[in-house]
Amino acid sequence: MVYLWDYDEKELKKTEKGRIFILERMINFGPGKKKIKLAEVKKYWKKLNLSPLAHRLFELLIWGKYRSSPKNKSLYWQL
Numbered sequence: 001m002v003y004l005w006d007y008d009e010k011e012l013k014k015t016e017k018g019r020i021f022i023l024e025r026m027i028n029f030g031p032g033k034k035k036i037k038l039a040e041v042k043k044y045w046k047k048l049n050l051s052p053l054a055h056r057l058f059e060l061l062i063w064g065k066y067r068s069s070p071k072n073k074s075l076y077w078q079l
Contacts, residue, residue, distance in 0.1 A: 020044050027054070038062070 012018030023044060026036050041062065059066050
C-alpha cells in the first residue's frame, strides 16, 4: 500500500505530476507491497523533490557516483 491516504491513486496516475507525486511518496514513506521501478526513478529524477541527503544517497545507489555537486559541502556530512 502506497501512503496515499489523502489522495485518489487512480486519479493521480492519469497525469505526469501525479505519477511523480506517487513516486516521491513511495521513496519517502516506503513502497508497501509494490516495488519502486528503477526506470521511473531515472525518468523523473530531475523532477523528484527529495531531501538533499536522500538525493545524494540515491545518486550513489543508482549510478554508483555522485552526479551533482553539493552547494554547501558541510550540509552533506552533518548527521
